[in-house]
Amino acid sequence: MNTKHQGMRIAGFLFLLAAYSPVSLAGAEEAAKINYADTAWIMVSSALVMLMLPGLALFYGGMVRRKNVLGTLMHSFVPLGVITIQWVFIGYSLSFGEDIGNFVGNLDKAFLMGISYTDLNGTIPEYLFCMFQLMFAIITVALISGGMAERVKFKAYIVFIFVWSTLVYDPICHWVWGGGWLSDLGALDFAGGTVVHISSGVAGLSAALVLKKRRGFPGSLMIPHSLPLTLLGAGLLWFGWFGFNAGSALAANEIAVLAFTNTQVATGAGLLGWVVMEFYKMGKASALGAASGIVAGLVAITPAAGFVEPLWAMVIGFMAGVLCYAAVVAKIRLGYDDSLDAFGIHGIGGAWGALATGLFVTVGGTGLLAGNLTQVWIQLVGIAAAAIYSFVLTYGIVTVIDKTIGFRIEDEDEEMGLDTTQHGETGYNLV
Numbered sequence: 001m002n003t004k005h006q007g008m009r010i011a012g013f014l015f016l017l018a019a020y021s022p023v024s025l026a027g028a029e030e031a032a033k034i035n036y037a038d039t040a041w042i043m044v045s046s047a048l049v050m051l052m053l054p055g056l057a058l059f060y061g062g063m064v065r066r067k068n069v070l071g072t073l074m075h076s077f078v079p080l081g082v083i084t085i086q087w088v089f090i091g092y093s094l095s096f097g098e099d100i101g102n103f104v105g106n107l108d109k110a111f112l113m114g115i116s117y118t119d120l121n122g123t124i125p126e127y128l129f130c131m132f133q134l135m136f137a138i139i140t141v142a143l144i145s146g147g148m149a150e151r152v153k154f155k156a157y158i159v160f161i162f163v164w165s166t167l168v169y170d171p172i173c174h175w176v177w178g179g180g181w182l183s184d185l186g187a188l189d190f191a192g193g194t195v196v197h198i199s200s201g202v203a204g205l206s207a208a209l210v211l212k213k214r215r216g217f218p219g220s221l222m223i224p225h226s227l228p229l230t231l232l233g234a235g236l237l238w239f240g241w242f243g244f245n246a247g248s249a250l251a252a253n254e255i256a257v258l259a260f261t262n263t264q265v266a267t268g269a270g271l272l273g274w275v276v277m278e279f280y281k282m283g284k285a286s287a288l289g290a291a292s293g294i295v296a297g298l299v300a301i302t303p304a305a306g307f308v309e310p311l312w313a314m315v316i317g318f319m320a321g322v323l324c325y326a327a328v329v330a331k332i333r334l335g336y337d338d339s340l341d342a343f344g345i346h347g348i349g350g351a352w353g354a355l356a357t358g359l360f361v362t363v364g365g366t367g368l369l370a371g372n373l374t375q376v377w378i379q380l381v382g383i384a385a386a387a388i389y390s391f392v393l394t395y396g397i398v399t400v401i402d403k404t405i406g407f408r409i410e411d412e413d414e415e416m417g418l419d420t421t422q423h424g425e426t427g428y429n430l431v
Contacts, residue, residue, distance in 0.1 A: 045247025055236030062229030067417025147204020193303025201347025266317030270297015273321020
């Protein structure tokens with residue numbers, strides 16, 4: 001008996017010696033060590049995504065009438081302030097805090113409490129991960145403004161984006177990226193097709209339906225006042241999207257390079273897909289169509305960027321140009337006033353991209369190409385869940401705001417334009 005106990009003590013001593021040996025300690029230290037290449041890349045990527053906000057502002061701003069250009073630019077810029085504060089207060093914790101019921105995070109990280117500048121998320125500081133994800137939250141609410149452009153009160157818009165980000169974006173983000181139920185189900189979304197584009201595109205449609213059409217739509221001529229601004233904005237979006245997609249690898253590695261390559265390939269194909277449709281339907285290609293095709297391609301490749309090979313990225317992008325063109329054309333027939341086609345491009349493009357991920361995934365998973373039909377069904381569940389949740393809650397949020405403080409501007413103010421009535425300025429003071 002004593003011999004047996006002595007043997008057990010020796011075995012325990014040897015186990016502790018192995019566990020705390022220099023080799024084991026070095027391995028543990030190495031596993032928790034910051035990677036400076038990854039950190040540098042994600043810092044650059046975060047800045048690139050932030051640059052997408054001025055890009056979106058120009059893209060949207062060029063498409064509205066001259067009297068609404070400043071108001072539209074402000075819809076993309078003010079989230080940089082509002083959502084930054086919301087994210088630090090509660091947004092990051094709701095999205096990436098400890099899971100509650102597979103639905104949302106808890107408030108342990110509210111106000112970034114308990115997080116030190118030395119804490120890591122993988123190989124990068126958690127503060128950097130927080131800031132990178134913040135840029136996604138900011139641009140998502142800015143995208144919604146395209147569905148309600150030229151007809152909303154600025155103060156109501158500020159309330160809306162704070163409430164919407166809290167009740168809609170943060171839970172959906174948690175479902176997919178924060179350890180929620182879609183993550184457990186196996187839904188694939190590399191950089192935000194479901195989290196960003198489906199949620200914002202459907203929200204734009206929902207808000208447009210509540211707020212009703214602009215005065216004179218569709219009979220009055222509401223042509224873009226500055227297509228050069230729109231093209232410049234599309235170019236800045238394209239540039240910033242490399243951070244959006246390749247940065248979502250959260251490392252400077254081969255997956256980031258794949259996402260970078262797919263972003264370029266799909267976007268070029270999206271541009272051509274839209275242009276081909278315009279040639280087929282009208283016999284000529286428009287600058288607005290080229291800019292729209294660029295964004296359609298960018299949107300569609302977002303969920304698939306790190307999961308597919310470049311040739312399939314080309315298919316995804318080209319089909320996005322075709323499908324989004326058809327959705328934008330159908331808007332007139334269906335009679336809803338999604339002012340700048342938030343749903344037609346981001347809703348439809350995001351849904352196609354999420355579905356295409358299930359069809360063509362060969363990197364980090366399998367899809368229909370490998371005979372895995374289950375992944376396609378999982379992607380469809382994710383699409384439906386994000387779309388329904390965003391539509392219903394957005395409808396309710398916009399309705400409540402409109403019935404209380406008022407969301408839509410008065411007819412007289414709409415006639416004068418957002419610039420003077422909401423901001424007391426004009427975009428162009430030309431003599």
